[in-house]
Amino acid sequence: MTTHKYDDQVIIPAIGAQLDMWGVDESLTPVGVYFECPEVDLDSYDHIVVCHSGGKDGWAAFLSILESGVDRSKIELWHHDVDGREGSSLMDWLFMADYNRKLAEAFGVPLYFSWLEGGFEGEMLKHESFSKPHVIETPDGVKRLERNTTRAKPGTRRRFPQVSMDLQTRWCSGALKIDVGRRAINNQERFNRGRTLFITGERREESSGRAKYNQLEPHFCDRRSGKLSRHVDHWRPVLHWSEEEVWAILERHRVIPPVPYRLGWGRSSCMTCIYNGPRIWATMREYFPERVRAIQAYEHEFKTTISRDRIDVVDIATRGKPLEIDDAEALEQAMKTEYTLPIMLPEGQRWQIPKGAFGVESCGAD
Numbered sequence: 116m117t118t119h120k121y122d123d124q125v126i127i128p129a130i131g132a133q134l135d136m137w138g139v140d141e142s143l144t145p146v147g148v149y150f151e152c153p154e155v156d157l158d159s160y161d162h163i164v165v166c167h168s169g170g171k172d173g174w175a176a177f178l179s180i181l182e183s184g185v186d187r188s189k190i191e192l193w194h195h196d197v198d199g200r201e202g203s204s205l206m207d208w209l210f211m212a213d214y215n216r217k218l219a220e221a222f223g224v225p226l227y228f229s230w231l232e233g234g235f236e237g238e239m240l241k242h243e244s245f246s247k248p249h250v251i252e253t254p255d256g257v258k259r260l261e262r263n264t265t266r267a268k269p270g271t272r273r274r275f276p277q278v279s280m281d282l283q284t285r286w287c288s289g290a291l292k293i294d295v296g297r298r299a300i301n302n303q304e305r306f307n308r309g310r311t312l313f314i315t316g317e318r319r320e321e322s323s324g325r326a327k328y329n330q331l332e333p334h335f336c337d338r339r340s341g342k343l344s345r346h347v348d349h350w351r352p353v354l355h356w357s358e359e360e361v362w363a364i365l366e367r368h369r370v371i372p373p374v375p376y377r378l379g380w381g382r383s384s385c386m387t388c389i390y391n392g393p394r395i396w397a398t399m400r401e402y403f404p405e406r407v408r409a410i411q412a413y414e415h416e417f418k419t420t421i422s423r424d425r426i427d428v429v430d431i432a433t434r435g436k437p438l439e440i441d442d443a444e445a446l447e448q449a450m451k452t453e454y455t456l457p458i459m460l461p462e463g464q465r466w467q468i469p470k471g472a473f474g475v476e477s478c479g480a481d
């Protein structure tokens with residue numbers, strides 16, 4: 116890292132809100148926050164955890180650190196299953212878990228899944244009860260992490276997360292991704308030794324909220340000056356990148372654009388994301404009607420729609436024109452759980468920018 120340049124740009128901040136949100140004592144976390152930090156000394160870390168949802172920005176973050184020439188044996192990919200593994204298929208793309216498994220195999224790096232038991236649907240149906248345990252895959256096997264309910268009160272959700280930049284009301288990202296990752300770090304002894312770099316693929320260009328993110332900061336699991344000496348930095352290597360740069364790195368490495376972009380989605384994220392706009396809901400209604408009906412049924416059961424305008428997803432769908440999907444191979448894949456397409460472009464084939472690139476359709480917050 117070019118320390119002198121960035122030392123002048125230290126901002127202390129967003130992490131405060133995160134720490135509050137998770138009830139963490141801020142005084143335990145040392146300062147080390149950089150608003151801009153496009154490079155770090157990767158060799159100085161013992162563990163490099165790359166969160167990969169299977170979308171283009173996770174790919175860009177992963178490929179960018181491979182390009183730096185870092186020792187690959189330090190890298191591991193993490194994927195949070197939004198639907199969990201208990202039978203729900205309300206939110207995720209069906210093939211996304213297997214896609215991540217196969218992309219990790221293609222690059223010869225380990226992949227660890229983690230999830231909230233019952234997934235999004237289980238959490239949403241919580242009624243005067245506690246959230247379910249988390250499950251994490253680790254090098255030593257699968258661990259089920261019970262909740263400490265001694266000081267907690269039972270809670271009720273029974274409605275979809277609110278469309279908001281505030282992670283407390285848009286509870287899905289917090290409950291199904293951020294909190295799962297937090298517990299996966301806190302509950303593995305191996306992270307109490309050495310230095311860990313936790314990497315995510317947000318970009319400033321995506322939203323005004325993300326424009327304010329710091330590029331490097333202590334992760335909220337960091338306890339470098341506490342008894343554990345657990346050093347965990349959170350780095351966002353592509354935070355300053357444009358979408359052009361993201362597609363360019365996929366092309367450089369001959370990574371075939373993930374299926375959602377081939378279908379016309381501008382984001383990967385959850386297939387039935389609460390941020391989907393009329394055109395995406397219309398497309399879903401045309402090609403995946405059962406997924407839209409499942410969401411609508413819950414909206415009616417809860418007497419609360421995802422939209423603040425009190426129109427259900429089927430009504431929203433009628434206000435948009437479906438995307439014309441001309442990629443039959445991608446469409447067939449979207450219906451299957453097993454990922455059967457190649458990850459990398461075969462020799463002799465020309466890389467193509469997908470239909471959903473640079474799209475304006477709203478479909479997904481993370």
Ligand code: SF4
Binds near residue numbers: 291387389390479
């Ligand atoms: S992609 Fe959408 S629905 Fe899924 S966790 Fe993120 S905000 Fe929630």
